[in-house]
Amino acid sequence: MADPKTPEPSRRSERSRQAILTAAVELVGEVGYARLTVEAIAARAGVGKQTIYRWWPSKGAVVLDAFVELSGxxxxxxxxxxxxxxxxxxxxxxxxxxxxxxxxxxxxxxxxxxxxxxxxxxxxxxxxxxxxxxxxxxxxxxxxxxxxxxxxxxxxxxxxxxxxxxxxxxxxxxxxxxxxxxxxxxxxxxxxxxxxxxxxxx
Amino acid sequence: MADPKTPEPSRRSERSRQAILTAAVELVGEVGYARLTVEAIAARAGVGKQTIYRWWPSKGAVVLDAFVELSGxxxxxxxxxxxxxxxxxxxxxxxxxxxxxxxxxxxxxxxxxxxxxxxxxxxxxxxxxxxxxxxxxxxxxxxxxxxxxxxxxxxxxxxxxxxxxxxxxxxxxxxxxxxxxxxxxxxxxxxxxxxxxxxxxx
CATH class of the missing domain: 1.10.357.10 (Tetracycline Repressor, domain 2)
Structure with a gap:
């Protein structure tokens, strides 16, 4: 999916992925799961909402991946x-x-x-x-x-x-x-x- | 506090108390603690809000008493x-x-x-x-x-x-x-x- 002309796309992707997962975990702790939105995760991670939806179907899927990552x-x-x-x-x-x-x-x-x-x-x-x-x-x-x-x-x-x-x-x-x-x-x-x-x- | 001319005031009080505690437990289960209000408890129990505040200082106090009662x-x-x-x-x-x-x-x-x-x-x-x-x-x-x-x-x-x-x-x-x-x-x-x-x- 990444533009083949972008330098080191996989490293950039990985950085975005990590930023999204970190933002998701932090925000769950701050506002609770019910009030968490994909928009807020995107804003905190400094990515577009569509970047998140490219990798995950829902906020629940992001949060679960974030916890899997956090717990090893x-x-x-x-x-x-x-x-x-x-x-x-x-x-x-x-x-x-x-x-x-x-x-x-x-x-x-x-x-x-x-x-x-x-x-x-x-x-x-x-x-x-x-x-x-x-x-x-x-x-x-x-x-x-x-x-x-x-x-x-x-x-x-x-x-x-x-x-x-x-x-x-x-x-x-x-x-x-x-x-x-x-x-x-x-x-x-x-x-x-x-x-x-x-x-x-x- | 009860009007001395009311027949069997203590029995009526006890009935109201039980209705309030039952309403509190039911409503916590239905709407969650955060969205629970003393108004809603009063309405479900068929009593005035002031009846609840005569006996309990806060919604938290009613809910705790209700759980104590429920658990024996x-x-x-x-x-x-x-x-x-x-x-x-x-x-x-x-x-x-x-x-x-x-x-x-x-x-x-x-x-x-x-x-x-x-x-x-x-x-x-x-x-x-x-x-x-x-x-x-x-x-x-x-x-x-x-x-x-x-x-x-x-x-x-x-x-x-x-x-x-x-x-x-x-x-x-x-x-x-x-x-x-x-x-x-x-x-x-x-x-x-x-x-x-x-x-x-x-």
């Missing part, structure tokens, strides 16, 4: 597998705490979570595009631990993932208490006890 | 203590699933949760008035189990409560998967393993 891309790195399940889980839960309490991330995420309460379709897209890849990455690490005999055979790994991240989101969304690394570590310690194979009987 | 009052019953911790926790988590998926409760709760993302003061009042009493009731049941030697001594009971309810709210708020009684039971089974005293070493 559509293929988040697999968790490190050091053999030490506890350390690996502490690492990912601490990183989640960092992200949830990072001002760049917190306001836009709260705005999108708020909108998701009223808009089930947006919620579903958000879960599939942004959350699910991260939950799956944790699940894969648990599966490798289960194969290594560090997690009991019968454990439903999908539920195990929510046992780890659920308490973090509970604090973050409902603001029951401060969300800290120490809390993440305590949740990991409890979850480790929940998941490990029984000593023998019972 | 400001002093929720203590959990049953049958001696069987697993059964008692399954009971309370299944009841939570029931409540979260009850249409009377679901839409208004999502609306208030959404508004709480943008309004930290409302969030704090909601947590203290509506959520905290329930979390405390679960914590008390865990404390009695800890005293009975069914929960390990070192466990932080505040975190243990969030290990139980966090995964439920995670599913409900983020809609990662259907919220069912079977899921509640699986969470209880994992949490029981997390909380029980270690057999001996390790």
């Amino acid at each position: 891309g559509s293929q988040p790195a697999a968790l490190p597998d050091t053999g030490d399940l506890k350390a690996d889980l502490e690492g990912v839960l601490r990183a989640t705490v960092q992200e949830l309490t990072d001002p760049r991330f917190e306001l836009p995420s709260r705005a999108l979570t708020a909108e998701s309460q009223a808009d089930a379709a947006l919620a579903q897209q958000f879960v599939e595009a942004v959350l699910r890849p991260h939950l799956k990455a944790i699940q894969e690490r648990l599966r490798s631990a289960q194969r290594a005999g560090q997690v009991a055979k019968g454990v439903d790994l999908e539920v195990a993932v929510e046992l780890l991240v659920g308490p973090l989101f509970h604090r973050w969304l409902l603001r029951t208490a401060p969300l800290t690394s120490a809390y993440a570590d305590t949740v990991v310690a409890l979850a480790m006890a929940a998941l490990r194979p029984p000593p023998k009987g019972r | 009052g400001s002093q929720p019953a203590a959990l049953p203590d049958t001696g069987d911790l697993k059964a008692d926790l399954e009971g309370v988590l299944r009841a939570t699933v029931q409540e979260l998926t009850d249409p009377r409760f679901e839409l208004p709760s999502r609306a208030l949760t959404a508004e709480s993302q943008a309004d930290a003061a409302l969030a704090q009042q909601f947590v203290e008035a509506v959520l905290r009493p329930h979390l405390k009731a679960i914590q008390e049941r865990l404390r009695s189990a800890q005293r009975a030697g069914q929960v390990a001594k070192g466990v932080d009971l505040e975190v243990a409560v969030e290990l139980l309810v966090g995964p439920l709210f995670h599913r409900w708020l983020l809609r990662t998967a259907p919220l069912t009684s079977a899921y509640a039971d699986t969470v209880v089974a994992l949490a029981m393993a997390a909380l029980r005293p270690p057999p001996k070493g390790r």
Whole structure:
């Protein structure tokens, strides 16, 4: 689509794309999802509205892509597998705490979570595009631990993932208490006890 | 305040109070918290605006009282203590699933949760008035189990409560998967393993 005579069109495109995604995330945090417009994103990014519509069909599509980018891309790195399940889980839960309490991330995420309460379709897209890849990455690490005999055979790994991240989101969304690394570590310690194979009987 | 000549004034007052609280909850679910007005509550309840202001200082105060009422009052019953911790926790988590998926409760709760993302003061009042009493009731049941030697001594009971309810709210708020009684039971089974005293070493 880019004019072949424009110097370095792909670099210019990439710069515009980044500016649009950054503007989208900032504006969601500032005005909320419902009041966000493609016009406002274009103005903040310094591009024309038609540039946005060339790449995305709707404001929802821009915002979702922006969140995917913000949370590390559509293929988040697999968790490190050091053999030490506890350390690996502490690492990912601490990183989640960092992200949830990072001002760049917190306001836009709260705005999108708020909108998701009223808009089930947006919620579903958000879960599939942004959350699910991260939950799956944790699940894969648990599966490798289960194969290594560090997690009991019968454990439903999908539920195990929510046992780890659920308490973090509970604090973050409902603001029951401060969300800290120490809390993440305590949740990991409890979850480790929940998941490990029984000593023998019972 | 009631006219002493009015027959049964307290019964009439109570009827108005209930009508106001019901109208507040219904309207939050229908129009969201931000667009809710005291006028609309009064109209739906069939009372004058001044009747509402006689009892509550603001729309926020009415809505909070309505949610306290909806979720069983400001002093929720203590959990049953049958001696069987697993059964008692399954009971309370299944009841939570029931409540979260009850249409009377679901839409208004999502609306208030959404508004709480943008309004930290409302969030704090909601947590203290509506959520905290329930979390405390679960914590008390865990404390009695800890005293009975069914929960390990070192466990932080505040975190243990969030290990139980966090995964439920995670599913409900983020809609990662259907919220069912079977899921509640699986969470209880994992949490029981997390909380029980270690057999001996390790």
